[in-house]
Amino acid sequence: MSSIVELCAALAKRRADLIKDVYDLVLTQEIIYKTLGSTVELVCPIVKTYQAINWLGPSNYQHYSVGTEVFPEVSTQVAVSETAADKKSILVIHSFSKENSGKYKCRDAVDKHEFILIVKRNPSNLVIVNETDDTIYTVEGREHNLECRVTSGQPGGNITWSTDGAIVARNEPSFVSYRFIPQRSDNEKLFKCEAFNSEGNSILESSVLLEVFYIPKITFDPNQTIAVKEGDEAQLICSNDGNDPNATTVWKIERTKAITSKNDKLYFNKVNRTDTGLYTCIVDTKAGVYEDNATVVVQYAPTIEIRYFPIERKLKCIPSGIPDSYVFQDWEHTTEYNDHIQFLATRREGKCATLTIPQNVTRKDHHRDSGIYICRASNNISSTDGMFVMRKYNLNLTGTPYFVSSTENTQYGDYLKTAEIKIKFVSVPEYTSYDVYRNETKFADYTESVNRNIRLTDNIYGKNVSVKGSIISLQIQIDTLDDFNSYKIVVKNAIGSSAHTIELVSASPPCMPKILRTVAQQTQIFVLWIPGFDGGFLQWFIIEYKEIGDLYWKNQTTRSSNSIVIGGLQPATKYLIRMFSRNMIDDSNRTEEILIKTGKLKQRFRERMEPAINFQTPEGTFGESSHYIEVVEVDNLQPTSQENDNSIMLMINRDIDQVSATHTSTSSDNDRDPSEYLDDGYEQPYTTLMVTDQVKDEHVYLTTKKESNYENIIPYQNVACGHACECFEADSLPDKTNAHDDHANWNLNNDMNDFNETNDSVPHTYIYPQINKAEYINLSLNQ
Template identity: 35%
Template sequence: PPRDLQILNVKRDNSITGTEGKALTLECEVVSGRPKQLLQWMHNEKIIMQNRTGVLNYTFIPKYTDHLSQFTCKAISSALDVLLVQDVTIFIFYAPQVYFNKRETSVKIIEGHSLTIECNGNGNPDPANFTWTKKAELFWNLISKLPTLYINNVKRTESGQYACEASNVVGTGRKEIVVLVMYAPHVDIQYQNYTKKVKTRLLKCNATGLPSIYNFYDWEHKSNYGDHIRFLSGGKDGFLYLPDNVNDNNYQDNGYYKCTVDNKIPDTNGNIKQNGEVYLDVKGKPVFVIDNADTVYGEYHQSVSVAVNIFSNPEYTSLEIFDKNGGDIKSGPHLKVMEDYTSVIDNFHGTRVHVKGYRITIRIENLTNVYLTEYTCNVKNAFGQSQHKLSVLRADPPQMPLNVTLMLVANDVKVEWNPNFNGGFQQYFYIEYRDQDSTIWKQKLAFNTTTNAGNSFTVHNLKYSRVYIFRMYARNRIGESNKTNEMFVTINQEHSSVVFYSVVTGSTSVALLLIIVITACVVKRWMRHKVQINHSCTQTYNIEAEQYDEIDEDQIVQRHDSETSACDNIQETSVDTDYEQPVDPFSTDRSDNVQLNESSSNSESSENETDENDTFTKDIVVNSYEQLIDNPEQPLPYDALNQ
């Protein structure tokens, strides 16, 4: 039988060393017997080579995967009771095999975050050197010589293809990876300024970000002072077509337009939504804005300033001011015209905003009858002209308050009234009252409480069982109104409160009846607490329940006529904002007044201003008339006001 099977060139540990990529030969020999034996080389339990010979050599090119693998040589013969077998282990030196932690080929990261990629090299021997490079257009740039690539606060420009190389004595291994830096979109708006004659007005919002899937929000239109004007819906592609305007209001399209977009990626400050804005310049004829008054009041022989506010893009080139007779009043001995570039208020698409405009100020140093007239302002630019008319009137003392009533609440008296024409300046209301047995009037400056019924003020802590006389008047910087008729009120004795007892026993119907009776008594006692107001100066009336004085219809009409004449000339006026409430309520400040032509209501602001839902004089008189004569179909003199 065959004998002495052996593998040549092996070490004591039955291993053979090779290098990846270089040919390695395994030699196996045996002393032959009879019959001739069969020699085999096996690997992974598979026969890779065999022959009936005494020497069998197997040559191959080892790979790194062959490292530490086992090869077996066998001698097979019928003369053998036991097969002859010899094993050998292959040790392969190979270049590093490079891989990343998660075996990924690309990595995504948000701009501003920190990037970390670990490079690993599996080689024999272990890698001694690492390098990171980034691909440029034509070559690779060295980034780092460390196994781990770390970039703090990564930027979008650091997106690209990276490679890690690991090397040992055998060779170098290499692995590439793509870095995608995701970032919030940069917004750029394409637009074109236009004139009022252009029909199609388009703004295009361009977004550049990664990923390039965008969500566009409503556009915002703002004034050049940043005041919000309106929101506009654009398309999903970022296009905004401005809607058509009516009444030649294209000038109101002037302003900043802001586009807002996101791609779900926050910016370096953590903001998801990104925006960009541009100023759209729309040219057209001049416009007189809404904060111009039609009437300006001034003190006789005092200075007065009349301001006219204009929006003009481009700037107006011509200004003409005429009086009622057509005379040019650009200058005069007591008159000066000034022009300024300033902020004005106008209504842009239904919103009051501040915009850049021009103010023309007519300064009258000494207001006399010559200047109490109507003025016409004409302004012109390259796109057209506009005109505005206003009147300068002499200011007067305010007119007497209307519809003054008294209401008794315990020992307090609530005074209610409707403001009348303020005479051209801010007015204040004064309430005077005295004990019927006294000749000394006490005075209250009424910081009114505005209700739906008008203005009101409460005089507190009057004495019980006394009769008080009330009257009131209004005052502005010019003077005082007439005082109202005197009104009498009796402060009745203090009444004891009603005590309710709970009935535990008895039927439900008895308890209900008791509650109804008690309620009726309380209502009756309250009705007796009402106060009759007498507008004469000589007589006092106490109103008891179900007692009324008959009022002649002619008197109602006569009162109505007087109130109508007092209201005929009421109109909005310019309020001198420099005029403050005097410390001494009986003194007035007659310093020079610069009246800004902003529309103001007859009601006073804050504490001296009526609510926008206040009942007007006409409504009060008409309602009173209908209730007294029970015939709402009768015509009233107010009907003439509606014609």
């Protein structure tokens, strides 16, 4: 039993010794770093006792020495000595080599101590990850990791990242990284990776330049949204503040995705409204692809649409333009011939303008509202029409026919001739038929002519304007006085019918007056005439005159029945004179032209003058005659009757000879406007005149009328007028030897007595028809 106990105790002790040996081994193991070629001294810490210290070494714990005795195999490499003070064993290794590295052990019978001898080396092979040509590229705002690797030294040291002299990251022993978010301020910074040995000495370093690519901020010039007037030129520039010199820029139209420009400038030669929209600028850089949109707003004057709502009788003006803020003018109501009728106030409804046409009572009033309605709107963008754009709407309101205001209620005709009645009206829809009644009995004895789509005059809302309508002309032969009657015309269309009554009465233009006498002084010409039949209306007289060679006629108008003094003339100048009369119906024919010369100022002369004067024959044709006049002007000439009412004018008939018809030429003078009125000014060109002076043999040409076709032009010149004129002439023409006896019949006493009876030495001139005769007259003018 005791032997078992002793055995257990011995085992326990052995186990404790083993544990102690292991513990002591761990505690006494020492790592030593030595450089190659150096001398290494390993000092065994075991205190020397009576037992010798043994050294073991590489490889596999080979015995190096016992005490101070070195085994021959390693005697050339190592030596053993002792410390002087405490006699501790020292293993000296000469010229340390790689083969000498490894594990060493010193021991005695009780203790042991281990050494690990390692070849000492510095860190090597420092590498910065992802660097290119000493540069690392990164992107602004995007997290980046700077990495640096090194082959670790023996023993290991540490490795760092630093910039601007400050360490930003540290690690050991062979790898270091620096994670950060680059900013624009980090661009072109120098980052250094540095490796240190165990003593803290810098052994290796490498620097890299940080190139930070900016995330480009896109801007637009002039603005991200530009407003351009249609037709103008425009440019949109896409800029970015990136730092990639190789960045590219393209423009795309957002709605089509089509590339429209391959540079940073987008040009518009002539902007069209279809160019409105979004345009995308795409910038491709090393930092990535970035884009932004710009807006092009094309401004243009509005286009206008007008809609009519018949139930409400409302017109709506709908403009469409950019910008869509509008100013409206009042509506304008015109005829289709652009004659203004009225302005109507505009009512604003949102972005539109409306006009409600009021209801009218009578059917004719309803037609007054027909016509063109004009809406004018502006958005402050000019167009070819100006700042305001206009749109017309033709409003055709249907109804029964209505008769325009220019339809004469009283119309005129000549007895035994064909009269014409004109009915002027407007019909929407177009008229289908009409009937004529006389004395409430249907009348059909007429010849009709119809003109549609004729420009007519009507009074609408107090304005005389032109409207489009029709004219029915009825030609009625006036054979009896009963034909002068009331005629009712009933015009029908799909809506209904309307009637208008016209009174046909007798009337005609005046007859041509007869020039009885012309007397010339220095600056005046006195004209005396016999008026013709006035046609049943008040008539007035137009005297036309011009100098020889002038192109246009001058005129004076008078309501005097038989005389006028034309003043303001040039002395010693030849003038042509003619005249006609006018009433409310029309003009008479013009008289033949008379040649007369004004007197000279303060000069004595004697010459023979041949005025060519034409007169109408009783047969209605025109003959030719010339009066040769011998004129004497005395220095003491008296003033004219216009100047002091004491001048004396006489005319003495002398010799009469035949004059060749070749001395005159004729031209028609029928070009005239029947609508001329009293105050209308007009001039007509002079065509041909001929005057023969037997002494000087000069020729001047005078316009005459050899035959008249005036009746073909003026339909109102009737037969009765011709008879009346003949009666006037037959009753009034005096005898040549007694030219002054009948002046009272024509109210000439006040006008001519001073001219005819004061001075018998002054010749008088009577003018009346002579056929192919030449009359020689000695005329003396005294002042």
